[in-house]
Amino acid sequence: MSVATATLQSVAEDLTNDRRTPRADKTLRRRCSPLSSTAQQLRVLAAVPLDEHSASIEFETLTGKLRPAELEVFQVNLGKLCNMTCRHCHVDAGPDRLDAVMSDEIIDQVIAAIGRTRAHTVDITGGAPELHPRFRNLVEAAVAAGKHVMDRCNLTVLLLPRNKGLIDWFAERKVEVVGSLPHFRRPNTDAQRGEGAFDRSIEAMRLLNAAGYGRGAPGRRLTLVSNPAGAFLGASQATAEREWRQSLEREHGVTFDRLFVLNNMPISRFLDWLQRSGNLEAYMQKLVQAFNPAAVAGLMCRNTLSVGWDGRLYDCDFNQMLDLEIALPDGPHISKFDEASWHARPIVTARHCFGCTAGAGSSCGGQTA
Numbered sequence: 110m111s112v113a114t115a116t117l118q119s120v121a122e123d124l125t126n127d128r129r130t131p132r133a134d135k136t137l138r139r140r141c142s143p144l145s146s147t148a149q150q151l152r153v154l155a156a157v158p159l160d161e162h163s164a165s166i167e168f169e170t171l172t173g174k175l176r177p178a179e180l181e182v183f184q185v186n187l188g189k190l191c192n193m194t195c196r197h198c199h200v201d202a203g204p205d206r207l208d209a210v211m212s213d214e215i216i217d218q219v220i221a222a223i224g225r226t227r228a229h230t231v232d233i234t235g236g237a238p239e240l241h242p243r244f245r246n247l248v249e250a251a252v253a254a255g256k257h258v259m260d261r262c263n264l265t266v267l268l269l270p271r272n273k274g275l276i277d278w279f280a281e282r283k284v285e286v287v288g289s290l291p292h293f294r295r296p297n298t299d300a301q302r303g304e305g306a307f308d309r310s311i312e313a314m315r316l317l318n319a320a321g322y323g324r325g326a327p328g329r330r331l332t333l334v335s336n337p338a339g340a341f342l343g344a345s346q347a348t349a350e351r352e353w354r355q356s357l358e359r360e361h362g363v364t365f366d367r368l369f370v371l372n373n374m375p376i377s378r379f380l381d382w383l384q385r386s387g388n389l390e391a392y393m394q395k396l397v398q399a400f401n402p403a404a405v406a407g408l409m410c411r412n413t414l415s416v417g418w419d420g421r422l423y424d425c426d427f428n429q430m431l432d433l434e435i436a437l438p439d440g441p442h443i444s445k446f447d448e449a450s451w452h453a454r455p456i457v458t459a460r461h462c463f464g465c466t467a468g469a470g471s472s473c474g475g476q477t478a
Contacts, residue, residue: 116242117190117210123271124192124204124240130265131303132194136203137378144381145201147432153384154375154460157393168462171400175456178411180448183228183256184473185219186429187211187241188418192266195302197291197336199430201377202236209236215420216243218443220250226448228414232287232473234261234426239272252282259332264288264313265306276320283328286317287369290333293353297338314363323365334369334475340388342399342468343370346476369475372396374427374464396463404470407477410456416443424456426473427465433457 137145144150159166189206191198211219223231231251238244238261251258260279267276279286290310291301298307314331317323323331333353337343350368357363373379375392383389410424414435422441423429434441436457437450470477 117207120190120240120242120271121204121207123269124190127192127204127269129268129309130192131299131306131309132204133301133303133306134194134196134198134378136194136205137201137381138208139203139205142381144377144384147430150376150380151431151459153380153389154393157390157460159393159397159460166397168458168460171402172405172458172466175405175408175411175458177452177454177456180226180228180412180414180451182230182232182409182413182473183223183226184232184234184413184415184426185211185238185247186234186416186418186426187236187238187244187247189236190240191236191263192240192269193237193263193302193306195263195291195378196382197301197373197379199374199377199379199427200236201430206236209418211241211243211418211420213243215418215443216247218420219416220247222416222443222446223251223256224254226414229257230259231256232259232261232413237263237266239266239275245278248282248284252284257285258282259285259287262286262288264290264310267313267316268309276316276322280320280322280329285330285332286322287332287334288314288317288365291336291338293356300338311357311361311363314357314361314365318363323363325366330367331365332367332369333365334371336371336373340373340383340386340392340395342395343372343471343476346370346469369473370469370471371473371475372464372467372471374461374471376427376430376461393460393463396467399467400463401466401468401470401478404466404468404476404478407470407472407474408465409472409474410458410465413473414446414451420444422446427461428457428459431459431461433459
């Protein structure tokens with residue numbers, strides 16, 4: 110048994126005994142939902158009637174074949190284990206997802222690839238990546254390789270006893286904390302994440318502020334990430350950032366450096382909600398009708414490599430969650446990753462991609478247009 114596997118058992122016990130973290134839902138996997146199958150998700154999306162001027166429409170109808178830009182972001186998903194189960198989660202993450210956690214072998218292959226890549230940023234995500242036993246090893250390796258490190262954080266995970274001191278550890282290594290917070294108002298956030306999630310998130314933000322995060326220091330950047338609560342598109346990022354900044358500081362005394370606004374992707378638990386609420390067809394039509402050609406150039410699939418918990422490679426985090434692997438001649442695995450081949454690849458798209466080109470666009474880096 111590896112050190113990571115042994116420690117994972119301890120993490121799982123901690124999550125089982127955790128009574129303070131709100132949990133709004135159950136994972137699709139735990140519910141034995143048909144949508145726990147990515148193939149079923151793709152079938153559901155393909156069956157939605159989409160048309161423009163009476164003609165059937167697909168993503169490539171509007172964009173043509175997408176081509177890669179320069180590789181800038183090396184994104185690593187350490188797995189689907191999380192202390193929360195949010196209603197909108199596109200990863201279907203939760204405390205029960207021990208089935209999808211990156212192994213020691215894959216971690217070592219990822220670290221080796223980070224040392225070879227010209228990408229300037231290593232973007233670490235999950236689940237809650239901080240729960241992985243080798244999370245700090247990965248961060249250290251990326252920093253040593255001269256990369257800017259981003260930690261995709263649900264904020265509440267920072268309050269777990271096992272993560273005591275992690276914020277100061279981040280600050281010493283100039284790790285950017287990218288904290289997801291659905292809304293600056295308590296009811297909106299708690300509706301997605303469970304009662305008490307907003308207050309726990311604010312508590313974590315106060316700790317981050319106390320360590321110098323969210324106050325304009327370039328080595329201690331706190332970025333917040335927002336997404337809509339229902340079947341509509343994200344608000345204007347610039348307008349929302351001003352409103353969030355004023356409200357959070359006035360009402361709660363916390364500050365942040367910048368805000369990313371994302372559209373909800375019609376996959377996983379958000380797709381499940383769209384189906385159950387009768388909003389699926391209308392939402393998909395809304396995405397198509399809001400297609401913005403100016404959003405295409407900044408799509409994350411053009412400048413990002415997404416590495417799955419099992420080492421498989423994808424064009425983006427959303428393709429990863431649908432098992433739509435990257436098309437590379439040597440195969441879609443980190444052990445065989447070659448950056449020159451990545452530049453020559455075709456980008457894999459499907460209907461969920463309309464979510465990234467609607468309105469002001471949407472990517473892991475916020476709005477694209």
